[in-house]
Amino acid sequence: MAAATVTGRFRNEVLGTLRQFSASSIAFAANGDTLVVPGMKRVRVIQFTPTTNTAFGFTIAVNGNTITLVSGGALTFAGAVLGL
Secondary structure, eight states, X not given: OOBOEEEEEEEEEEETTEEEEEEEEEEEOSTTOEEEOTTOSSEEEEEEEEOSOOTTOOEEEXXXXXXXXXXXXXXXXXXXXXXX
């Protein structure tokens, strides 16, 4: 289990009572890799658009401010996370 690699961060800011985090590339190298969203206590919305082949799908799990790739192998996403 390792940390996901984030590049091309667009924003990590507070919008009213919510925090938004977005990036052009969020890369998970293997199942079990995690993305911890800084400054967020609880993830409410995840919007990930795969930028690598996901023909067999993928599964993610959320616990507090941590997003874990459960299955799907090495994947890269562009996307955003919204939470408290």
